[in-house]
Amino acid sequence: MSADDLKRQAAARALELVEPRMRLGLGTGSTAKHFVELLGERVRAGLEVTCVATSEATQAQALAAGIAMTTLDAMPELDLTVDGADELDGELRLIKGGGGALLREKIVAAASGRMVVIADDSKRVATLGRFPLPIEVVPFGLGATRLAIARVAAAAGCHGPLDLRRSGDTPFVTDGGHVILDASFGRIPDPPALASTLAGVPGVVEHGLFIGLATAAVLAGASGLIEMGK
Numbered sequence: 337m338s339a340d341d342l343k344r345q346a347a348a349r350a351l352e353l354v355e356p357r358m359r360l361g362l363g364t365g366s367t368a369k370h371f372v373e374l375l376g377e378r379v380r381a382g383l384e385v386t387c388v389a390t391s392e393a394t395q396a397q398a399l400a401a402g403i404a405m406t407t408l409d410a411m412p413e414l415d416l417t418v419d420g421a422d423e424l425d426g427e428l429r430l431i432k433g434g435g436g437a438l439l440r441e442k443i444v445a446a447a448s449g450r451m452v453v454i455a456d457d458s459k460r461v462a463t464l465g466r467f468p469l470p471i472e473v474v475p476f477g478l479g480a481t482r483l484a485i486a487r488v489a490a491a492a493g494c495h496g497p498l499d500l501r502r503s504g505d506t507p508f509v510t511d512g513g514h515v516i517l518d519a520s521f522g523r524i525p526d527p528p529a530l531a532s533t534l535a536g537v538p539g540v541v542e543h544g545l546f547i548g549l550a551t552a553a554v555l556a557g558a559s560g561l562i563e564m565g566k
């Protein structure tokens with residue numbers, strides 16, 4: 337079975353958690369895309385839900401699928417968000433932002449009563465950090481912000497290059513108009529410590545460590561579905 341088939345299986349299981357009239361957060365990325373596609377089928381068959389997207393790409397996909405969309409301003413509390421992840425550990429701590437949507441993804445997850453992660457089981461790791469940690473920063477003062485991040489990360493036991501994400505010849509720009517530094521730490525020994533120290537760096541808008549946000553995960557692997565959390 338391909339990785340894409342596994343992602344769809346995880347998405348299909350998460351769809352079973354959706355109940356009529358729920359307020360949903362829709363994630364971003366290739367796995368979340370399966371969820372939106374499957375949700376669209378249910379909506380066209382009569383399911384009533386109202387959703388908030390975590391990116392312009394998901395917003396466009398959901399609208400095209402006939403899903404009723406609103407904003408987090410109009411609907412500031414959500415029942416359930418379903419989103420992918422780049423990595424997750426045994427405590428449901430995540431690295432997200434591989435698709436560049438970490439800021440809106442974190443705001444939407446934080447506004448949700450539950451956040452269910454859907455992924456293929458290759459995303460499960462013992463220690464976070466193999467996947468480069470996305471850090472969203474304002475373009476102004478990028479050099480100074482990068483230096484400051486390197487210093488606080490080293491103090492938290494994290495070392496490695498901070499690469500400006502690119503899209504072709506130009507820096508990748510997020511939906512919020514910021515840029516992303518991908519931090520190849522290899523290993524993040526204390527994710528909460530790194531998360532709080534990064535949040536204090538001027539110029540850092542958000543980072544891809546999601547701690548205490550995911551309430552459950554559905555991971556699809558060759559031997560079936562693994563469910564973590566509640």
Ligand code: 5RP
Nearest residue numbers: 365366367420433434435437
């Ligand atoms: C986007 C994300 C995605 O959820 C993450 O990158 C996983 O993507 P995929 O489902 O394509 O593997 O955080 O910002």
